[in-house]
Amino acid sequence: MCADAASAALLAANELLRALLTQPDARIGLATGRTFAPVFAHLRQQQQLLQHAEFTHLDEYEGVRPDEAGSMALELHEALFAGTQPTLRLNMIDACGSDAAARLAALRAREPADFQFAGIGTNGHIAFNEPGTPFSAGAHVVALHADTLRTQTGRFADAFRGSRALTTGPRELLQSRRLVLLATGTSKALAVQQMLEGAVDSACPASLVRMHPDALVILDAAAAAQLTRQVDDRAACSFEVLRTLNAPGPVLCASPHPDDASISCGALLALCATADAHILCCTTGARSPVRGLTDPAAVAALRESEVQEEARLLGCHAHFLRARCYDTGALEADDVARCAQLLAHIQPAWILLPSAQDPHPTHRLTRFTLEAALQQARSLASAQASAEAAAWSPELWTFEGPWFQHPRAAINTLLHFTPETEARKLAAVRAHKSQLQRVPFDQGALALARLRGVMFSETHFGGLSAEGLHEVPLLECFVRERLS
Numbered sequence: 001m002c003a004d005a006a007s008a009a010l011l012a013a014n015e016l017l018r019a020l021l022t023q024p025d026a027r028i029g030l031a032t033g034r035t036f037a038p039v040f041a042h043l044r045q046q047q048q049l050l051q052h053a054e055f056t057h058l059d060e061y062e063g064v065r066p067d068e069a070g071s072m073a074l075e076l077h078e079a080l081f082a083g084t085q086p087t088l089r090l091n092m093i094d095a096c097g098s099d100a101a102a103r104l105a106a107l108r109a110r111e112p113a114d115f116q117f118a119g120i121g122t123n124g125h126i127a128f129n130e131p132g133t134p135f136s137a138g139a140h141v142v143a144l145h146a147d148t149l150r151t152q153t154g155r156f157a158d159a160f161r162g163s164r165a166l167t168t169g170p171r172e173l174l175q176s177r178r179l180v181l182l183a184t185g186t187s188k189a190l191a192v193q194q195m196l197e198g199a200v201d202s203a204c205p206a207s208l209v210r211m212h213p214d215a216l217v218i219l220d221a222a223a224a225a226q227l228t229r230q231v232d233d234r235a236a237c238s239f240e241v242l243r244t245l246n247a248p249g250p251v252l253c254a255s256p257h258p259d260d261a262s263i264s265c266g267a268l269l270a271l272c273a274t275a276d277a278h279i280l281c282c283t284t285g286a287r288s289p290v291r292g293l294t295d296p297a298a299v300a301a302l303r304e305s306e307v308q309e310e311a312r313l314l315g316c317h318a319h320f321l322r323a324r325c326y327d328t329g330a331l332e333a334d335d336v337a338r339c340a341q342l343l344a345h346i347q348p349a350w351i352l353l354p355s356a357q358d359p360h361p362t363h364r365l366t367r368f369t370l371e372a373a374l375q376q377a378r379s380l381a382s383a384q385a386s387a388e389a390a391a392w393s394p395e396l397w398t399f400e401g402p403w404f405q406h407p408r409a410a411i412n413t414l415l416h417f418t419p420e421t422e423a424r425k426l427a428a429v430r431a432h433k434s435q436l437q438r439v440p441f442d443q444g445a446l447a448l449a450r451l452r453g454v455m456f457s458e459t460h461f462g463g464l465s466a467e468g469l470h471e472v473p474l475l476e477c478f479v480r481e482r483l484s
């Protein structure tokens with residue numbers, strides 16, 4: 001869930017861009033309507049990433065030509081290109097002729113979407129599958145419900161036009177490889193509640209997302225307002241407690257901002273120093289207010305010097321990505337390519353990185369950049385002659401910090417460190433003097449290590465007792481996974 005519609009749209013755009021980075025020639029199904037307008041505004045800026053993909057859309061008004069005013073095709077065209085010359089591969093729906101539905105059904109059966117966007121209607125429709133449409137239905141022509149027609153008022157001069165539409169069916173939506181549904185605004189809150197908490201059936205066609213093997217639902221707070229169920233993260237968890245580290249190769253920490261590496265995993269990096277440890281500072285952090293400095297270039301230079309000092313204290317090598325996504329807010333192919341070069345060169349055994357659920361957009365973009373770069377780097381590596389390089393398969397260690405804490409049940413690795421290691425970690429955090437003037441991140445890092453210690457003391461360390469602990473353990477917590 002995102003705080004507002006703008007961040008939900010950005011997340012949706014980034015989901016598509018991520019998919020295109022891994023599969024540039026993917027077949028993309030788009031949705032039209034109010035919700036997707038800000039998504040297209042982001043995508044417009046990324047024509048380069050879009051150029052090898054093939055685009056189609058969900059639905060079209062019956063008997064309306066793709067170039068006719070009011071058509072979905074034209075709406076999409078304008079939203080994606082807005083005055084520029086399109087060079088993209090577009091495969092717009094032809095909704096003219098009595099065989100239009102059969103042609104669309106055959107096309108979708110032959111060419112299911114690799115990535116499908118969808119919205120939801122206030123009555124729970126998805127594409128134009130109105131309530132009552134069975135999940136087994138394929139592409140068909142539908143008489144739009146009164147609720148739906150109300151939202152289309154003014155689209156066509158002739159009131160009879162636009163009352164029926166050709167739509168992709170539930171069957172084809174379920175056959176798409178990935179389905180991303182975006183809903184924003186209070187008007188969608190009841191339909192969203194039905195979709196996610198009501199029965200999975202044709203009364204709410206959008207509830208099919210719960211049957212899809214790879215669906216993502218992106219909501220803003222207004223659209224999520226009627227949801228009643230909470231995620232239950234009290235489940236017992238099993239994990240490994242590490243006191244020393246023995247990395248099988250280089251370790252690389254992707255730090256979204258210059259100071260995140262030491263705040264989130266300073267202890268791990270301090271303990272890794274004998275392995276080959278690297279900090280990749282992903283953004284310049286130039287937007288941070290720094291007392292006495294107004295020039296962003298001067299802020300960036302100061303912050304990079306603080307990273308150099310942090311790296312020296314932790315015994316790591318420092319690298320600087322200076323990612324463009326920091327300014328654009330979107331995943332950038334150039335950041336990904338440069339990051340991939342570095343990863344392919346270092347071939348880290350462990351990559352420490354922020355969570356995709358982190359509410360800070362720069363943290364999430366760092367995650368997505370790293371994931372996409374890793375994919376590219378692994379293809380670069382597999383093309384290398386040595387079998388060892390080709391077999392490179394790093395572990396991802398997702399870290400937490402003051403911005404974001406893992407749900408307890410997700411944590412599978414605890415690093416239990418000593419007060420001496422804590423002192424090294426805090427010294428590294430304090431190397432970022434420009435930041436500590438604003439927020440005492442050293443206290444945040446310390447408090448989190450102790451809070452985690454208290455949380456896990458009794459259940460996993462035997463509590464404070466003669467046989468158990470003499471003091472609260474200091475912990476850094478990770479979700480660790482190996483890429484297949």
Ligand code: F6R
Nearest residue numbers: 031032033034035119120121127
């Ligand atoms: C559009 C479509 C519809 C819309 C839905 C929400 O191609 O298939 O299902 O996604 O009606 O429309 P907006 O975003 O305008 O609220």
